[in-house]
Amino acid sequence: MSGLFLNFYQIDVEIPNEKMDFNAVNYYDYSTKDKIAELKQKYPDNYIYKIDNKFVVWNNNDKEVKGLDSITINLQDNIRLVSKIIENSIIEFLKNSLEKKGWSFFKKKFEFVWEIVSPDNILNNTIPGFSVNRVIKYSPYFFYKDSKLFLGFTLSTYLRHRFKWNKKEFEENGIDTNGLKRNDSEIFANSHSIKLFLEATGKKEIYQKSNLNEISNANSFKYMNVFFDWLRKKKERIVLPFGGKNNFFQKTLFTF
Numbered sequence: 001m002s003g004l005f006l007n008f009y010q011i012d013v014e015i016p017n018e019k020m021d022f023n024a025v026n027y028y029d030y031s032t033k034d035k036i037a038e039l040k041q042k043y044p045d046n047y048i049y050k051i052d053n054k055f056v057v058w059n060n061n062d063k064e065v066k067g068l069d070s071i072t073i074n075l076q077d078n079i080r081l082v083s084k085i086i087e088n089s090i091i092e093f094l095k096n097s098l099e100k101k102g103w104s105f106f107k108k109k110f111e112f113v114w115e116i117v118s119p120d121n122i123l124n125n126t127i128p129g130f131s132v133n134r135v136i137k138y139s140p141y142f143f144y145k146d147s148k149l150f151l152g153f154t155l156s157t158y159l160r161h162r163f164k165w166n167k168k169e170f171e172e173n174g175i176d177t178n179g180l181k182r183n184d185s186e187i188f189a190n191s192h193s194i195k196l197f198l199e200a201t202g203k204k205e206i207y208q209k210s211n212l213n214e215i216s217n218a219n220s221f222k223y224m225n226v227f228f229d230w231l232r233k234k235k236e237r238i239v240l241p242f243g244g245k246n247n248f249f250q251k252t253l254f255t256f
Contacts, residue, residue, distance in 0.1 A: 010152040012247040022056040023068035047088050060239045087140040093238045114138040127203045129165035155224045161189035175200045
């Protein structure tokens, strides 16, 4: 498919040995939803990942996980596991660095994408009851091109709209909530409710002026590159298990 490109950020990771020992439990002993929750509760400071008929268990500090069997895994044959180890190490570093500064992290079940939400309201609090925040979408990714393995991740970005006012506060400010999609605690900021809100509050022009610059492709790429450059400078602080090292991070453009 000519003309398509992948916004890919490559990582070169050095792991001392191809074959590594992992703690593990039998998958069939923890195959139900309740049993998996029990396993996670039992080992809260560890990562758990399914490989064939096993759940492998590890942590970034190489602390012994007591009471589990040990298995040897050839990482060359399990690139998905390597990618998962890198993902967990990066996200752990990001959480430790950014959550205390107000950033938040979300990941939906059965999806491979992390949403990392900036605490900065691009509207600079000029519209009471409404916020727009930049979101970085981080997705682990690996592929082969010309028989060569590329490990890393992709980044994309979008704006998350959210109402700070609940149903009662909407009505107190003279905004009709009939027909607006909501639950017991919030009104959802979809296109219909945003349009109604901006018209009722007279803030449409302020919103459009702020939003127009932020949604441009140039600004989106700039934001992603600033985020990646910051992460690359901090790569020495990203802890990998098993004595692994991050040799380099770089942005690599691939066309298909």
